[in-house]
Amino acid sequence: xxxVVDILLLAFLAICAISILRLRDLFAMTMxxxxxxxxxxxxxxxxxxxxxxxxxxAVGAGISTILILATLAQTSRREQATPARSKLVPLAVxxxxxxxxxxxxxxxxxxxxxxAPVHNHVGPHYIQESGKEIGIPNVVASVLAxxxxxxxxxxxxxxxxxxVGVMSLLGLRRRPxxxxxxxxxxxxxxxxxxxxxxxxxxxxxxxxxxxxxGEYSPGxxxxxxxxxxxxxxxYALVFGLDKARQVIPPKVLNRLPAxxxxxxxxxxxxxxxxxxxxxxxxxxxEDAKTAQHMGILFIEIGVGVTVASxxxxxxxxxSERGRGKRPDEENSDGDGDGDGDGEGAxxxxxxxxx
Amino acid sequence: MSFFEHxxxxxxxxxxxxxxxxxxxxxxxxxxxxGLNIFQVSVFILFISLxxxxxxxxxxxxxxxxxxxxPLPHVLILTAIVVGVATTAVAxxxxxRIREAYGTVEEDRVHEQDDAL
Numbered sequence: 001x002x003x004v005v006d007i008l009l010l011a012f013l014a015i016c017a018i019s020i021l022r023l024r025d026l027f028a029m030t031m032x033x034x035x036x037x038x039x040x041x042x043x044x045x046x047x048x049x050x051x052x053x054x055x056x057x058a059v060g061a062g063i064s065t066i067l068i069l070a071t072l073a074q075t076s077r078r079e080q081a082t083p084a085r086s087k088l089v090p091l092a093v094x095x096x097x098x099x100x101x102x103x104x105x106x107x108x109x110x111x112x113x114x115x116a117p118v119h120n121h122v123g124p125h126y127i128q129e130s131g132k133e134i135g136i137p138n139v140v141a142s143v144l145a146x147x148x149x150x151x152x153x154x155x156x157x158x159x160x161x162x163x164v165g166v167m168s169l170l171g172l173r174r175r176p177x178x179x180x181x182x183x184x185x186x187x188x189x190x191x192x193x194x195x196x197x198x199x200x201x202x203x204x205x206x207x208x209x210x211x212x213x214g215e216y217s218p219g220x221x222x223x224x225x226x227x228x229x230x231x232x233x234x235y236a237l238v239f240g241l242d243k244a245r246q247v248i249p250p251k252v253l254n255r256l257p258a259x260x261x262x263x264x265x266x267x268x269x270x271x272x273x274x275x276x277x278x279x280x281x282x283x284x285x286e287d288a289k290t291a292q293h294m295g296i297l298f299i300e301i302g303v304g305v306t307v308a309s310x311x312x313x314x315x316x317x318x319s320e321r322g323r324g325k326r327p328d329e330e331n332s333d334g335d336g337d338g339d340g341d342g343e344g345a346x347x348x349x350x351x352x353x354x
Numbered sequence: 355m356s357f358f359e360h361x362x363x364x365x366x367x368x369x370x371x372x373x374x375x376x377x378x379x380x381x382x383x384x385x386x387x388x389g390l391n392i393f394q395v396s397v398f399i400l401f402i403s404l405x406x407x408x409x410x411x412x413x414x415x416x417x418x419x420x421x422x423x424x425p426l427p428h429v430l431i432l433t434a435i436v437v438g439v440a441t442t443a444v445a446x447x448x449x450x451r452i453r454e455a456y457g458t459v460e461e462d463r464v465h466e467q468d469d470a471l
Contacts, residue, residue, distance in 0.1 A: 010365040010399075017372040017392050026384055033388055040395050047402050048412045048423040055435045056398070064391065064439050071384055071446040075453045079382040080460050090379040098371040102364055110359035112408035114421070119407060123424040131415050139413040139425040140432070148429060155433040162440030169447040217414065222436050307436055314443045321450060 002046060009043040024079045026072050034065040050218035051140045054210070058226040063311055066233060070318035135289035136215040136296070144220060145296040149279040152299070153264055156306050160257050163310040170317050196238040203231035211304050215293070221300040225307025233315050241319055253309055253316070260306025267298045362403040369396035381461040383449045387442060394438050401427040 016036040023029040037060025044053035109116035126143050134142040144152055211224030236244030268279040276283030281295025373396060376389025405424035413425040449459055456464050 006362065014368055017369055020388055020392065021372060021376045029388060043399065044402055047406050048410060049402050049428045050412055052402060052428050052432045055432045059435050059439045064442060067443055067446055068384065071449055074450050075384060075459045079385055087379060090375055093378060094371045094375045097374065098367055101367045105360045105363040108360060108363060111362045111403060112406050114407050118404050119424055123426055126425055127422050137415040139415060140428045143425050144429045152433060155437055158437050159440045162444050165444045166447045169451055222432055226436065310440060
């Protein structure tokens, strides 16, 4: 049964991927992209990875899709016809690479084989010993927050670095010269407002549950962070950017990614000061399991704060940038798509040099 | 037959190749980013497939179960997803800046303008 579901979901994924490739209307492509992520989240669930499925559903179907839409609002809605160059070279590259990879899988152990090397290395240790060593049922959380705490610190720093990159590319408040502020206020449908008012608090509550119950059920800082951000983004989409900005003032939000990283690193420094190694939680309390619980709780809070604030900041930066762009100046350089709604219009230099 | 024991890996590779083809055959930068994401998801599927054990269950310890899927790929991939969206955001920010500087997000037009300089 599992096999049938598996193959069906993978087939759906392939269909979505091909339609992403073929659709010229980029808005439609973005919707297919959201669907693609949602189906892959389903696939992760059938493969016994609920933590991954949570993250993929919130990130892929929620945040990535919104980011691509925000980019489209500032670029153009339609893809141009591909120039009439030969498709043979890309096709050849893809077929050869695919064939080599498929040849390579011949040496892999069979799908689901319990004797596979990957299941005979550190995996069994985590499953058999983490109950005694860490004392929490969710093995994924033990590995993430305790056994491989260094790695996770690195990942959090990468996420932090990414938001610094986006900020330096797009700026937080700055609008490109020549842009007026948006005319008129967004006036969403009443039905949307009522539904959003009911749904957003529930999502926020669920995010907190995922954050603090992550030791006992699927969840943790990464998942909670993206779910929390998705709730606020939904609020911003329905009630407008300004209202959402009032909920979390920019002054606070801009600092939160760093605060999260500092909480995480701070736990490491505290364990050092208490006489342990960096991120060795045993120094935190007398009882080993209590110490592990405390350490995991604190660093998961750090992760949650950084991830949630980074996702929100990225969304705010993209939509601030896109606001007030005038569609009527479109096509000064022959972009060739005519419909022009929501298109960015900043071709200051480009029109002249082209 | 052993070839069909690897169906999950094969389908992940098919997805990866669709993503790769999207990246190298299309000139629209937004579409290239979408292709990159397809490729990325296929890698996630490959990793999670490696962690699956026959008759295993979700790696949350409980007295009722003996066999659990391998938690290590789950940890690697769930952090990779979040890092992936953050780097995708950087890519899209670059696309927005390219649009502002060149007035287009089609790769060949950007090259034309560069060549004209």
